[in-house]
Amino acid sequence: MSNLNQTCSNDALDYFNENIGLRGPITRVNALIVVNAILMGFMVGIGAYGHRYRHNPLIRFLFLAATILFLPIVSYIVSSSGLGIGKLTSILHYGELLIKGECYTGLHIIFILIWTGFVLIIGINTTALVAADAREGRSIHPNMTLLIQALWTCYLGIYTSKMFVLKSFGNLLLLGAVGFIFVKLLLKYYAWCIARKSLAFGRNPRLIVGYMEQLQDGGHIVMSESEHIPPPLIVTGEHNMQVQEKPCGYKFKWISSRVTGDMNSKGLVTFDKVWQLNDTLLRSKSLELKELCFSFALFKLLRCRIARYTITEVGFIKGSNFLRQMLLEDNDGERVFAAIAHELSFLHDYYYSPHPITYSRSWLPIVSIFISILSIFYSLVVLKDITIGVAIPLVNLTSHPEGQINCYISCIEISSDTSRSLSTRGGSSIISFGTLYFDIMPLYILAALVMLNEVRDIASYICSNWTIVALVCQYVKHGSRRQSATMQRCVSCVLWIKGKFTRNSEDKMSQSSILALHPRKTPMALLQRLHLAGQPKKTPSAVKSAIVGALRNSYKRGQISGHVPSFQRILHLQDDNKIIWTFGERGTTEIMLVCHIATAILGARSRPHQPPSNSDHMSAANHISQYCAYLVAHCPELLPEDDEWCKSLYKAIKKDAKRVLVGKKIRQSMTSELECQNWLIELLCAEGKHEVLLDGARLAERLVGLTEEEGEEMAWKALAVFWSEMILYVAPSHNIDGHLEAIARGGELITLVWALVTHLGIVGRSDDITDSATTIDV
Numbered sequence: 001m002s003n004l005n006q007t008c009s010n011d012a013l014d015y016f017n018e019n020i021g022l023r024g025p026i027t028r029v030n031a032l033i034v035v036n037a038i039l040m041g042f043m044v045g046i047g048a049y050g051h052r053y054r055h056n057p058l059i060r061f062l063f064l065a066a067t068i069l070f071l072p073i074v075s076y077i078v079s080s081s082g083l084g085i086g087k088l089t090s091i092l093h094y095g096e097l098l099i100k101g102e103c104y105t106g107l108h109i110i111f112i113l114i115w116t117g118f119v120l121i122i123g124i125n126t127t128a129l130v131a132a133d134a135r136e137g138r139s140i141h142p143n144m145t146l147l148i149q150a151l152w153t154c155y156l157g158i159y160t161s162k163m164f165v166l167k168s169f170g171n172l173l174l175l176g177a178v179g180f181i182f183v184k185l186l187l188k189y190y191a192w193c194i195a196r197k198s199l200a201f202g203r204n205p206r207l208i209v210g211y212m213e214q215l216q217d218g219g220h221i222v223m224s225e226s227e228h229i230p231p232p233l234i235v236t237g238e239h240n241m242q243v244q245e246k247p248c249g250y251k252f253k254w255i256s257s258r259v260t261g262d263m264n265s266k267g268l269v270t271f272d273k274v275w276q277l278n279d280t281l282l283r284s285k286s287l288e289l290k291e292l293c294f295s296f297a298l299f300k301l302l303r304c305r306i307a308r309y310t311i312t313e314v315g316f317i318k319g320s321n322f323l324r325q326m327l328l329e330d331n332d333g334e335r336v337f338a339a340i341a342h343e344l345s346f347l348h349d350y351y352y353s354p355h356p357i358t359y360s361r362s363w364l365p366i367v368s369i370f371i372s373i374l375s376i377f378y379s380l381v382v383l384k385d386i387t388i389g390v391a392i393p394l395v396n397l398t399s400h401p402e403g404q405i406n407c408y409i410s411c412i413e414i415s416s417d418t419s420r421s422l423s424t425r426g427g428s429s430i431i432s433f434g435t436l437y438f439d440i441m442p443l444y445i446l447a448a449l450v451m452l453n454e455v456r457d458i459a460s461y462i463c464s465n466w467t468i469v470a471l472v473c474q475y476v477k478h479g480s481r482r483q484s485a486t487m488q489r490c491v492s493c494v495l496w497i498k499g500k501f502t503r504n505s506e507d508k509m510s511q512s513s514i515l516a517l518h519p520r521k522t523p524m525a526l527l528q529r530l531h532l533a534g535q536p537k538k539t540p541s542a543v544k545s546a547i548v549g550a551l552r553n554s555y556k557r558g559q560i561s562g563h564v565p566s567f568q569r570i571l572h573l574q575d576d577n578k579i580i581w582t583f584g585e586r587g588t589t590e591i592m593l594v595c596h597i598a599t600a601i602l603g604a605r606s607r608p609h610q611p612p613s614n615s616d617h618m619s620a621a622n623h624i625s626q627y628c629a630y631l632v633a634h635c636p637e638l639l640p641e642d643d644e645w646c647k648s649l650y651k652a653i654k655k656d657a658k659r660v661l662v663g664k665k666i667r668q669s670m671t672s673e674l675e676c677q678n679w680l681i682e683l684l685c686a687e688g689k690h691e692v693l694l695d696g697a698r699l700a701e702r703l704v705g706l707t708e709e710e711g712e713e714m715a716w717k718a719l720a721v722f723w724s725e726m727i728l729y730v731a732p733s734h735n736i737d738g739h740l741e742a743i744a745r746g747g748e749l750i751t752l753v754w755a756l757v758t759h760l761g762i763v764g765r766s767d768d769i770t771d772s773a774t775t776i777d778v
Contacts, residue, residue, distance in 0.1 A: 008097075008099065012097055014408070016099050016409055016431065020101060020238065026281055026405060026433045030438045034438075036074065037442050039070045039073070039390065040066075040119055042063060044122050044449055046063045050583065060717055070119065071116070071152060071153075078656075092714070097412065099409060099411050100410045101409050101410075103406065105405050106378060110173075111439035113153065114382065115443045116156075117178060117180070117181055117419035118379075118443070118447060118449070120181050121375065122449060123146055123149075124451055125184070125354065127143050127188075128353055129141070129142060129191070130351055130357075131195035131360075133206060134301065135205065150181045154181070157174045172228055173378075173381070176378055187367065187371065188354070188357075191364055192357050193526055194361060195356075198239050198360050199239045200239040205300075205307040205309065206232075207243065207249060207250040208303070210250045210252075211238075211250075211300075212304075212314055212315030213315070214251055215231075230294075230322050232272045233294075233297035234269075234271075235296055235297050236298060237477065241253075248313065267477050269477055274290055277472075277476055279761060289468065290694040293469055293472055294339060295343040295474070298323075298339070298759060299346035299350075301314055302347060302755060302758065311758070316759055316760070320759055320760050323336075323339075323759055326339070327552055327760075332541055332548075333541070333544035334544060337539075337752065340752050340756050344755060348463065348744070349620065355457075358461075359470065362750070365467070369461055372455075372457050379447040379448075379451045382443065383447050383448075403435065404434030405432070407431045408430075411685050421568055505541045509537060509623060509630075509748075509749040510627065511536070511623070512626055512634070513596075514593065514629060537623070539749060540620070540623055542619040543619070543623050545620070546624070546723070547619035550721060551760075554728075588640050588641060588697075589632055589639060589646050593696070594695045595696070595699065596629045597684075597692070597695075597697065597699075597700065599719055600621060601697065601704075602715065604680050604702050620724070621720045621723050623727070627750075628723070628726065631730075631748075633650045635738075638751070656686075656690040677700065677704050681701050681704070684696070685698070685701075703719075727750065731750050731757055732762050
């Protein structure tokens with residue numbers, strides 16, 4: 001006769017625990033879960049919030065490694081949790097007892113697959129697809145890795161669901177995650193396919209080039225040569241027009257002689273039509289919105305330049321009159337810099353953001369927002385059910401769900417004369433292996449990240465400049481709807497949200513200096529020195545005003561110099577033969593560093609936070625000087641000379657300056673600026689070895705003498721002019737890839753100036769070995 005025990009003795013339970021063989025596998029699984037959590041951190045963090053750092057080789061390597069290893073580890077965890085997927089029945093003999101154990105892993109496996117789905121959702125949201133022209137060479141095709149990962153996760157989810165009752169709410173959540181993955185993938189791939197073939201997106205450079213040729217030919221539209229009349233640059237709607245393919249690109253088919261009416265009837269919006277818009281609803285932000293549309297039109301022109309069309313083919317010179325007029329009217333440079341900054345933001349979004357291709361169809365952003373709202377709701381459901389502790393119930397599992405593997409143990413005393421079948425598990429002892437916290441904590445974090453990511457996407461669509469441009473162009477196209485209450489509410493709402501919850505982008509310029517006159521030894525200062533990108537600061541208004549002023553003055557003179565700016569011309573130093581000889585023999589980078597050292601010496605103060613006496617000119621000169629030093633040290637590819645040579649030159653001068661200044665401090669007894677500057681000049685001339693360092697000290701000596709003769713204000717004004725002309729000299733470049741990489745990192749001041757002078761028809765220097773038609777002389 002057999003005696004069925006409702007519970008087992010502690011010795012029997014210990015025997016089952018030691019011989020079932022699950023403790024080792026679950027320990028390895030949990031170790032892999034920790035590793036996978038680290039990989040998830042890299043994938044989610046870099047994918048969602050670190051776009052500009054993806055171009056760092058180390059970050060790119062870590063991101064690629066995390067992406068490759070993530071799913072194989074998930075597959076191993078699912079298949080190697082000690083018993084696979086579903087239920088394991090084990091029967092052990094312990095003396096006169098027969099021990100039966102039924103072990104389940106449903107919660108553990110389903111949790112893993114749900115947070116795998118969350119990772120893929122974030123990956124899909126943050127993966128950029130670029131529909132670019134073949135000449136641009138910037139296209140990013142749909143990521144097959146994401147598709148393979150989605151298919152494999154779907155397979156694991158379906159295989160898991162088959163092992164449990166299909167009505168289980170946990171399985172429904174798992175299938176919901178799989179559904180969101182495929183819906184998002186299909187929507188993104190569909191948007192990319194449409195954008196790739198669209199004349200407004202993938203084929204836009206070819207159309208813009210053909211259109212600009214039509215404007216210049218004057219066969220159908222005569223572009224006004226007046227600087228006060230905006231040019232009819234395309235803003236939106238070109239995909240609605242009938243075109244024909246030509247050797248230089250696409251051209252519009254003009255159906256009638258009333259070209260303007262035909263364009264309007266087809267929905268083409270040009271900048272001149274936007275500029276003429278005068279509406280009560282938009283009056284408070286009218287100029288800002290019009291110039292935003294101008295930036296969007298310039299962005300399309302700059303894409304043609306990136307596609308390697310020449311400035312003659314693109315028609316920059318013909319279309320730059322309005323920009324020149326803006327330049328002449330802009331006293332402080334804020335309008336011009338804002339217009340170009342918006343243009344580069346459009347360029348950054350197009351090449352490095354996942355959203356622009358969605359605008360290939362007017363309804364796609366609305367569908368994307370709706371799916372994001374559903375995704376947020378799904379994440380809230382997952383969090384709620386995990387929090388209250390009743391989600392994802394397993395078959396016949398009503399209690400004790402804390403373990404990753406739960407075994408229900410029944411013990412039977414076996415007699416020699418009978419054998420009885422085992423009864424149900426009611427009241428059986430339970431042994432748990434592992435803890436669900438290893439599965440739940442990543443799920444909490446990822447659900448929160450999915451919600452934050454979706455909220456950010458919704459806000460990006462609502463507050464995006466792309467949305468603003470689309471709304472303004474709809475407003476222009478449908479004049480009859482301007483009085484519509486719905487249209488007015490939509491425009492007003494979007495403008496209010498954008499003004500209320502978004503900030504204007506703070507353009508920054510990094511700073512570096514060869515002369516560390518007041519080194520700080522705080523931990524924060526040491527971290528700043530280790531930062532590879534220098535010490536970024538907000539670009540002062542004085543810098544913008546100085547650069548735009550130099551460009552404006554050049555146009556007033558009728559020519560922009562194509563040669564290195566000269567202190568002899570600016571400071572009237574013709575009598576100093578030594579400096580004339582030095583500058584005549586030096587290259588651009590050496591001249592920049594010589595003048596940087598001289599500027600730093602002239603700005604030396606006995607106390608580190610002593611206020612400057614000439615804020616505007618001194619601020620402009622110092623900031624541009626230190627920015628040029630930063631370019632030499634960290635971004636030499638954006639300068640005219642060899643990258644490695646520039647870096648090695650900067651390091652050699654920096655090392656020599658550090659040797660001279662180590663242990664030397666500006667004495668507090670030096671109360672006057674002149675005394676401090678003369679001490680520093682004498683020190684560098686006496687102990688310096690590098691010729692560039694010595695020449696910088698000699699030039700500083702001449703500048704200090706000039707301040708004694710004509711006042712410090714004159715010297716700083718001349719320095720501001722010099723550095724403004726220097727940044728204008730080095731900005732024109734054929735190194736388009738270098739500037740695009742800078743835009744991917746978050747942008748550079750020199751890239752902004754490069755885009756500005758490119759639109760003015762300046763793409764090279766007269767001392768370059770280039771076609772004279774594209775030099776800086778205009």
